[in-house]
Amino acid sequence: xxxxxxxxxxxxxxxxxxxxxxxxxxxxxxxxxxxxxxxxxxxxxxxxxxxxxxxxxxxxxxxxxxxxxxxxxxxxxxxxxxxxxxxxxxxxxxxxxxxxxxxxxxxxxxxxxxxxxx
Amino acid sequence: xxxxxxxxxxxxxxxxxxxxxxxxxxxxxxxxxxxxxxxxxxxxxxxxxxxxxxxxxxxxxxxxxxxxxxxxxxxxxxxxxxxxxxxxxxxxxxxxxxxxxxxxxxxxxx
Numbered sequence: 001x002x003x004x005x006x007x008x009x010x011x012x013x014x015x016x017x018x019x020x021x022x023x024x025x026x027x028x029x030x031x032x033x034x035x036x037x038x039x040x041x042x043x044x045x046x047x048x049x050x051x052x053x054x055x056x057x058x059x060x061x062x063x064x065x066x067x068x069x070x071x072x073x074x075x076x077x078x079x080x081x082x083x084x085x086x087x088x089x090x091x092x093x094x095x096x097x098x099x100x101x102x103x104x105x106x107x108x109x110x111x112x113x114x115x116x117x118x
Numbered sequence: 119x120x121x122x123x124x125x126x127x128x129x130x131x132x133x134x135x136x137x138x139x140x141x142x143x144x145x146x147x148x149x150x151x152x153x154x155x156x157x158x159x160x161x162x163x164x165x166x167x168x169x170x171x172x173x174x175x176x177x178x179x180x181x182x183x184x185x186x187x188x189x190x191x192x193x194x195x196x197x198x199x200x201x202x203x204x205x206x207x208x209x210x211x212x213x214x215x216x217x218x219x220x221x222x223x224x225x226x227x228x
Contacts, residue, residue, distance in 0.1 A: 035217070037163075044120065045155070045163065045206055047217040061216045095162055103210045103217055104153040104168035111162050 002026040004034075004096050004109035011115045012086050019082045020112045022096030029077040030054040033099035036070060036081045039111075040092045050099060051079055086116045121146060122207055122220035129226040130197045138223045140190045140207035146218055150210045152190040154183055155219075157204045166205070167192060199227045 007021040035050035049060035053072040069082040094112045097105035123141045130136040154167035167183035207220035
């Protein structure tokens, strides 16, 4: 069974950094890109970026370039999302998802709620 | 800012057919395939349709997708109460170099 399991909820202060994880299982981890999607409270979905776990090649949303870093440790089938200089506007649910056919995302993590508040 | 425009809401009674539109441009829907996602309240999104009109295993055939030019649509036939959710279209945008989601449509079963 394909599963993506994300790390738990985080509460951070403005200016701090954050790293959340997404562990894949039940499939060949290096054969599929992993993407990160953000959903602010009551809002829609926003694509943040993606990584090819086989070689750690990444693409980022231009609006988030420099604020976001996606990395992978294929030895433990885990992808990470790092956010620097957090702001209140980074408060959101963060999802990882597996990229399947073309650009579609066929399996999703359960989500990690990040709250940034002073 | 979303470049894919959807109606904010749609509704129908059980058994009815509901259609959701998604309007884009030549750099996204016009040149790439469209995916649709369903997000039930409080849960992660779920892939409903990929490559314009393909259903993943396990998705009922009540859901169907189509694309024409720079627009796409999702149809739900035989509407059921469990279809109450938010629905998002999505596609890669060649000009922006990112995957864009639609504005989302909330479907209500009356």
